Amino acid sequence: MAMWWSSVKSRVVLAGVIGCGWTGLLAAAPLLNEPVLPVPVCAGVNADKSLLGKRLFHDFRLSMNNTMSCATCHPLDQWGMDGLSRNVRADDSRATMHTPTVYNAAFNIAQFWNGRAITLEEQVDEAVRVDLGSNWNDVVRKLSLDADYRQDFARLYRGGIQAVNIRDALATFERSLITPNSRFDRYLRGEEEALTRQEKQGYALFKGLGCVSCHQGINLGGNLFHRFGLLQRIGPEGTDDESGELDRFAFTRNPEDQGVFKVPGLRNVARTAPYFHHGQVATLEEAVTLMARGQLGRRLTMGERDLLVAFLRSLDGMPGGECP
Ligand code: HEC
Ligand code: HEC
Known part of the structure; x- marks a missing residue:
């Protein structure tokens, strides 16, 4: 009753x-x-791709001047965010909004405070371009110099190191970031x-x-x-x-x-x-x-x-x- x-x-x-x-x-x-x-209790993502994504998430070569990675603003040991109301991007410009956490972002219907990216893959695109001030040509060129990456991408993805695969590995890792x-x-x-x-x-x-x-x-x-x-x-x-x-x-x-x-x-x-x-x-x-x-x-x-x-x-x- x-x-x-x-x-x-x-x-x-x-x-x-x-x-x-x-x-x-x-x-x-x-x-x-x-x-x-x-x-x-478990994310159920491809563990190898997620591990590759984890390395990319912490890789400074994703930024224009090799000074910053996703983890700079989204430190995973600090609940996935930097605690700043406005952080500074790789190109020295100031972010317009406060850094949200990357944890559990996979459950959101869209990414960013206003939801302008529908998928995590789209969000990665903007992060590389805007937050890290870089572009896919440069990122692919730099990562291709790394024999470990060449080997891992070749093993896990058709086409090896290219934007679409880097995006996928990063988004896969993000989908594993649950609490x-x-x-x-x-x-x-x-x-x-x-x-x-x-x-x-x-x-x-x-x-x-x-x-x-x-x-x-x-x-x-x-x-x-x-x-x-x-x-x-x-x-x-x-x-x-x-x-x-x-x-x-x-x-x-x-x-x-x-x-x-x-x-x-x-x-x-x-x-x-x-x-x-x-x-x-x-x-x-x-x-x-x-x-x-x-x-x-x-x-x-x-x-x-x-x-x-x-x-x-x-x-x-x-x-x-x-x-x-
Ligand atoms: C310079 C700091 C900075 C860097 C570097 C950075 N981000 Fe962010 N991130 C932000 C800020 C600020 C926002 C919020 C922007 C907005 O909503 O307009 C954000 C938003 C996000 C979101 C959306 C979360 C949500 O709930 O909406 C995800 C996911 C994310 N970032 C992942 C990444 C990944 C992956 C990378 C690396 C490819 C990255 N970020 C690099 C600062 C950064
Ligand atoms: C009508 C919808 C609505 C209701 C009802 C609502 N919220 Fe919210 N809440 C939002 C929106 C939208 C935001 C984020 C707005 C922004 O910062 O852009 C938010 C943000 C928050 C935040 C900040 C989260 C962060 O990470 O910055 C907290 C905490 C919160 N709400 C708690 C509550 C509590 C507790 C209640 C009930 C007393 C409540 N909300 C009722 C829509 C709502």
Whole structure:
């Protein structure tokens, strides 16, 4: 009876929140009616290609002046991001948005804060060109001088060292960068005691307030786009104007996309400060407070805020995902 009632309640809450393109993930969840799914325990990618991609991810030769690799901005031992609101690219220009993590990016429907790259392969293209300031001709030429690469590419790919294969190896490695086995996922898989009472209350609040209408699925986000600052502007002075050039409208030119960004995933979010595409918010406490106000029109009590943060901290996973 209690179970039945809570399931009806959560359906009503979910149906009642602002139209976010709810996709009926409820049915697929391992626990009754949970709108969040655990990260799979293993990524199931080709291990040899992924290993090659890992080397490429750390290879400075992918940059214009051999000074930088993907890992410079996405250090894997720091939760896949550099913690900077604006990093500096290989060509000394400054990034326009805050570095997101590469972990669990594979679960996103599109890449970058505004989703302008649909696939990880497309995203690699832009990273090489814009962040690393290079181009495929130069990268292929430099890597072709390396006998180990020549051998490995020949073994794993038809056509050897070429852009399409480098992209594939990097994207394969990125698909392996998942963080399973967070305490929250253990809870979703039925380990009732994996979460404290406070964290469970935080999760209930996350659902009850409607955060889950946008932050849901495996990544607690990453599967839809929404207006940022739906009900109230979010972020310090000056960020509004800038958003105008960074949103989805910047490349779709569809007026409905003004101010719209990808809802980011929240896995490991306690580890990936600063927050939002502008990276101007330093703490999770502040980010949660701004979200409640800006997206849901809710002023949180300190107690509510702390419960939500406690829940979000239980989302820290374990980088891994290799299949046995
Ligand atoms: C100079 C720093 C820098 C380098 C080098 C760099 N990136 Fe990034 N990366 C960023 C920034 C900044 C963004 C966000 C850009 C945006 O959304 O407009 C980003 C976004 C991403 C995303 C999207 C994540 C998401 O959730 O949307 C992925 C994946 C990624 N980078 C992987 C890579 C790979 C692979 C490489 C190497 C080929 C690389 N990056 C090199 C700074 C960098
Ligand atoms: C209407 C959709 C929507 C709702 C509801 C919503 N969010 Fe968000 N959330 C977003 C979007 C969009 C962003 C990212 C915007 C940006 O920075 O471009 C975001 C960003 C965040 C971030 C920052 C993540 C990062 O890595 O920078 C946190 C934390 C967060 N939300 C938590 C919450 C919490 C907690 C709630 C409920 C109180 C909530 N959100 C409700 C859409 C939503």
